[in-house]
Amino acid sequence: MTKKPRYSRQRDAILEILKNDDGHIEAPEIHRRLRKIHPKLSLATVYRNLAQLESLKKISSIKNDSNINFFEIYREPHHHFVCEKCGGIQNLTYPTINICTSCISPHSNFKINKVATTLHGVCESCNVSQKLLNITKSF
Amino acid sequence: MTKKPRYSRQRDAILEILKNDDGHIEAPEIHRRLRKIHPKLSLATVYRNLAQLESLKKISSIKNDSNINFFEIYREPHHHFVCEKCGGIQNLTYPTINICTSCISPHSNFKINKVATTLHGVCESCNVSQKLLNITKSF
DNA sequence: AGTCTAAATAGTATTGATTCCTACTTAGTT
DNA sequence: AACTAAGTAGGAATCAATACTATTTAGACT
Ligand SMILES: [Mn+2]
Ligand SMILES: [Mn+2]
Ligand SMILES: [Zn+2]
Ligand SMILES: [Zn+2]
Numbered sequence: 409m410t411k412k413p414r415y416s417r418q419r420d421a422i423l424e425i426l427k428n429d430d431g432h433i434e435a436p437e438i439h440r441r442l443r444k445i446h447p448k449l450s451l452a453t454v455y456r457n458l459a460q461l462e463s464l465k466k467i468s469s470i471k472n473d474s475n476i477n478f479f480e481i482y483r484e485p486h487h488h489f490v491c492e493k494c495g496g497i498q499n500l501t502y503p504t505i506n507i508c509t510s511c512i513s514p515h516s517n518f519k520i521n522k523v524a525t526t527l528h529g530v531c532e533s534c535n536v537s538q539k540l541l542n543i544t545k546s547f
Numbered sequence: 548m549t550k551k552p553r554y555s556r557q558r559d560a561i562l563e564i565l566k567n568d569d570g571h572i573e574a575p576e577i578h579r580r581l582r583k584i585h586p587k588l589s590l591a592t593v594y595r596n597l598a599q600l601e602s603l604k605k606i607s608s609i610k611n612d613s614n615i616n617f618f619e620i621y622r623e624p625h626h627h628f629v630c631e632k633c634g635g636i637q638n639l640t641y642p643t644i645n646i647c648t649s650c651i652s653p654h655s656n657f658k659i660n661k662v663a664t665t666l667h668g669v670c671e672s673c674n675v676s677q678k679l680l681n682i683t684k685s686f
Numbered sequence: 687a688g689t690c691t692a693a694a695t696a697g698t699a700t701t702g703a704t705t706c707c708t709a710c711t712t713a714g715t716t
Numbered sequence: 717a718a719c720t721a722a723g724t725a726g727g728a729a730t731c732a733a734t735a736c737t738a739t740t741t742a743g744a745c746t
Contacts, residue, residue: 414692414741418695449695450697452733452734455643455732456734457694471610474732475610475614475733518666519669520669522667523665523666525662527659527663528660528662529658532657536656536717551721553712553713554714555712587724588725590704591706591725593704611723614702676729679726
């Protein structure tokens with residue numbers, strides 16, 4: 409139905425960055441990295457292509473609590489941990505919880521595209537620096 | 548540790564709106580409703596108090612795909628359905644999945660504050676109007 | 687190989703929910 | 717009644733993301 413998009417050097421480079429990264433990257437970071445080789449690349453182009461790639465299910469995105477969108481190459485569905493302090497995102501390697509999808513199917517007229525389980529809290533490194541701060545405060 | 552906040556007529560009214568609503572409301576909607584009785588209420592005040600009430604666990608919030616924050620009175624933990632078309636949010640009445648919390652606890656230095664499972668898709672009413680649109684297009 | 691056109695891009699302006707700022711007000715303690 | 721830290725109103729600022737527009741380009745078709 410939806411036809412295949414035309415090739416673009418820029419989109420290809422964006423996808424390549426994500427293929428070779430095992431984390432979750434922001435659009436401006438992708439832009440920064442590609443600028444070294446494609447000095448004319450526009451940030452708007454990065455955003456436009458990321459949106460397109462996501463709708464083609466080649467990549468996926470997740471937002472942190474500050475509404476910043478992080479992108480990664482499409483992987484097996486998995487869950488995420490979002491740090492409330494630094495905004496960093498980490499993968500959780502526990503099996504996907506599919507029960508929701510099957511549970512809601514009785515509500516037949518819903519169309520479910522994505523199930524996201526996200527834990528919010530304070531990550532290891534932020535937690536440690538928090539503790540250190542408390543110690544120094546007590547003096 | 549954190550001391551109880553001072554009483555405020557505005558905060559009380561905001562909480563009252565949420566207590567008497569079973570849905571998920573945006574800050575501007577709360578503002579609109581309260582303006583009828585408190586014409587001088589500032590939208591910034593609504594946002595500030597919603598943030599405070601949430602940190603006191605009296606209310607909770609969830610964002611739709613357009614980053615708009617919806618608020619509700621604190622309830623038993625539950626999951627949500629977010630419509631990609633209209634941005635509306637609905638509760639899912641299936642039992643909370645706690646396994647993630649217990650699974651990750653071995654990663655001891657994480658602090659988990661919130662577990663959110665959210666389904667993204669097209670809600671019943673949007674789905675129906677989508678179908679009607681397709682029918683009219685085929686003429 | 688040249689022509690054509692819809693899709694893509696660069697660069698910039700705009701959006702819009704939320705937060706910040708500051709002078710003023712007020713709850714509540716002494 | 718006086719004091720003060722917390723809260724408010726109103727408006728400005730923020731900033732990730734999107735919209736806009738003139739220009740370029742992939743790739744289809746002669
Ligand atoms: Mn991931
Ligand atoms: Mn809810
Ligand atoms: Zn962190
Ligand atoms: Zn909908």
